[in-house]
Amino acid sequence: MPRVHLVNPSTKSFGVAVITPRWLYVLAAATGTRWGDPRIVDETLEPLDVDTIASGDVVGIGIHTGNARRGYEIGREARQRGAWVVFGGIHATLFPNEAAAHGMAHAVVRGDGDLVWAGVVEDCLAGTPRAVYEGGRVAGDEFVSARWDLLPSGRYMWASVQTVRGCPKHCSFCSVWRTDGQEPRQRGVERVVREIVELRRMGFRFIALADDNFYPVALGDLAQAKRRADGSRLRELEALRAERFELMTRLAELPDDLVFYTQITMEAAEDPTFLDAMRRAKIRGALVGVESVTAEGLKDVYKGFNLAGEELVARLRAFRRHGIHVLGSFIFGLPSDTRESFDATVALAHRAELTFAQFVLLTPFPGTVDFEKWAVEEKRRGTLVDGVPLTQHWLIPESRRPRLYSAHPTMSLEEIRLGTERAWDRFYSWQHIWARSRVVESIRARVAFVLISKLYRQMYANTGIAADSARVQRSTRRARWIGYACRRLFLGKPMPDLRIPCEPQRQYEG
Numbered sequence: 004m005p006r007v008h009l010v011n012p013s014t015k016s017f018g019v020a021v022i023t024p025r026w027l028y029v030l031a032a033a034t035g036t037r038w039g040d041p042r043i044v045d046e047t048l049e050p051l052d053v054d055t056i057a058s059g060d061v062v063g064i065g066i067h068t069g070n071a072r073r074g075y076e077i078g079r080e081a082r083q084r085g086a087w088v089v090f091g092g093i094h095a096t097l098f099p100n101e102a103a104a105h106g107m108a109h110a111v112v113r114g115d116g117d118l119v120w121a122g123v124v125e126d127c128l129a130g131t132p133r134a135v136y137e138g139g140r141v142a143g144d145e146f147v148s149a150r151w152d153l154l155p156s157g158r159y160m161w162a163s164v165q166t167v168r169g170c171p172k173h174c175s176f177c178s179v180w181r182t183d184g185q186e187p188r189q190r191g192v193e194r195v196v197r198e199i200v201e202l203r204r205m206g207f208r209f210i211a212l213a214d215d216n217f218y219p220v221a222l223g224d225l226a227q228a229k230r231r232a233d234g235s236r237l238r239e240l241e242a243l244r245a246e247r248f249e250l251m252t253r254l255a256e257l258p259d260d261l262v263f264y265t266q267i268t269m270e271a272a273e274d275p276t277f278l279d280a281m282r283r284a285k286i287r288g289a290l291v292g293v294e295s296v297t298a299e300g301l302k303d304v305y306k307g308f309n310l311a312g313e314e315l316v317a318r319l320r321a322f323r324r325h326g327i328h329v330l331g332s333f334i335f336g337l338p339s340d341t342r343e344s345f346d347a348t349v350a351l352a353h354r355a356e357l358t359f360a361q362f363v364l365l366t367p368f369p370g371t372v373d374f375e376k377w378a379v380e381e382k383r384r385g386t387l388v389d390g391v392p393l394t395q396h397w398l399i400p401e402s403r404r405p406r407l408y409s410a411h412p413t414m415s416l417e418e419i420r421l422g423t424e425r426a427w428d429r430f431y432s433w434q435h436i437w438a439r440s441r442v443v444e445s446i447r448a449r450v451a452f453v454l455i456s457k458l459y460r461q462m463y464a465n466t467g468i469a470a471d472s473a474r475v476q477r478s479t480r481r482a483r484w485i486g487y488a489c490r491r492l493f494l495g496k497p498m499p500d501l502r503i504p505c506e507p508q509r510q511y512e513g
């Protein structure tokens with residue numbers, strides 16, 4: 004019988020990974036069982052063994068811009084072996100023709116795969132796939148729950164559950180609001196809780212709420228709807244907000260050893276009621292897109308709703324006062340950046356008491372406003388790398404791909420790259436990590452904190468920013484070692500008898 008394979012492409016395999024790639028397990032559930040259980044391949048763990056693909060199988064490959072090139076390689080190999088090749092994910096949604104040309108796709112799924120995927124598999128196995136399937140934006144109550152029973156044991160430290168898709172903001176470097184839409188689609192509370200209970204039963208204590216923006220209704224949005232006397236919009240926003248609180252109330256009833264982590268906008272710091280509810284719900288950490296520490300930098304990325312300077316420090320500290328640890332995300336390479344920006348940003352990150360930080364290089368990702376502006380200019384220049392236009396930078400071999408794409412008004416690109424590396428080195432020095440590890444109490448937790456900080460540094464910064472391949476390989480080896488050393492620290496004792504709070508037994512077993 005032909006098999007369905009679901010592949011998460013990656014050029015680097017670490018043997019273990021921090022967070023489960025949720026989409027693989029959601030599509031596994033969407034596949035159904037008519038063709039047996041799908042075979043899941045996450046290349047961040049191990050590279051795909053192409054010999055497992057047989058003629059007539061269906062190979063679903065999910066790509067974002069960063070792994071599109073590796074995804075296309077897999078598509079070509081799978082097609083050569085006579086399999087049906089289907090691409091999905093943000094990048095394939097944006098460039099269905101590219102997936103056909105470079106990845107030899109028989110079919111491309113655009114948008115959410117939750118509802119259309121089973122039909123795509125059926126069409127492939129009947130020998131009649133369509134070139135493009137429009138998955139659209141599935142409503143929150145139709146999001147498919149993941150098949151966690153297919154997870155390999157002991158490979159992932161964090162599970163992932165989604166509670167909302169879409170983000171009402173419109174940051175210029177981000178494609179989420181355009182692909183997932185600006186209208187938040189919140190998932191039913193019961194389904195979220197049920198999935199979390201299933202994961203805790205299996206032994207997962209750390210769960211990422213893999214949302215675009217966990218705080219989709221800010222106090223400012225409510226005030227604006229009131230000012231405009233827009234009654235129906237106000238009721239809509241209030242209902243969305245009430246649902247968030249309902250979810251957090253249910254999370255608060257779950258076992259105390261659970262730790263959730265999510266992504267939110269900085270405006271949440273002005274909303275103590277929300278932060279208190281997060282704390283009670285065991286949401287102990289959040290990625291906050293700070294982007295820049297200056298007002299000019301925020302203007303560069305259309306993020307006027309953030310604050311700069313000392314007001315920014317105060318706002319970020321507000322999270323900590325409410326028991327929420329912040330992973331601050333900063334962008335370097337903005338036109339307003341100067342040589343002082345790197346050290347000033349790290350100093351601010353320390354003053355703001357950030358628990359983790361990431362420093363990313365400004366990159367024009369397709370689907371964003373920044374990309375469109377940059378691509379118009381770049382097309383005029385017509386730069387080629389190994390014969391590939393720079394406007395398709397994701398098709399350039401990784402070792403030859405530039406780390407920055409636009410000339411900077413005051414710094415050379417190498418200065419920006421080195422400044423960014425220095426920021427990572429300073430923030431993640433042993434001394435600073437050890438000092439920050441005081442935020443947790445037990446020695447076991449401190450060790451886990453130190454290891455996860457170093458792992459993050461190795462997995463992300465060295466492999467994403469370093470220019471020489473020897474350093475990248477060294478980092479990959481170190482990340483593999485640290486990953487193996489710390490994975491068990493994140494898992495808890497399974498709780499197979501854990502009940503869903505407030506629900507009678509017969510419902511949660513169903």
Ligand code: SF4
Nearest residue numbers: 170172173174177179
């Ligand atoms: S960066 Fe964050 S806040 Fe901005 S549009 Fe993207 S998801 Fe929304």
